[in-house]
Amino acid sequence: MSRPDPATLTSLDELRAGIDAIDTELLTLFAERQAHVDSVAGIKAKTGLSAAAPTRYAAVIDRVRDRAADAGFDPDIAEGMWRVMIDGFIAQEQQVLGTEGEDA
Template structure:
């Protein structure tokens, strides 16, 4: 029989994995910015965003998840990581 404590421990383990994955994703987003033009349009990459959202919605459905919740989470992740890229691009432009 599973207890609430066991369920919460498993959730905590997943949270630890998610935090590590988010840190890794941010690092990769920062690396990707180096290949982009230092413009808001280039950094925001709306075609790429649409493709990522479509892909994660499909993955959510295939995994038994909720595609709407998944989309909202990814929109937040993308918005925040894009803000980091824009800030770094502005800082880099200021250094020149």
């Protein structure tokens, strides 16, 4: 979806409407991401992998920081957001998988 450049918007209402539209798109993408994570938990359960995969966690954070910087987004903010999200998903997976298993 194409949105107007925020620099061309002149009212607070226009800018807030743009922010609200972006938030809706982000939530749709986060829900899609969660569906992928939910499917990963099923595979982890079959293969003996742990919910918390420190190697993968670190790789995701590194990738997010790099892509955030490339996109002109503050890498520290991106990292903080992703850590909260990933920690929440790990907690959900641990309810199903427990805390044992191998790093993957």
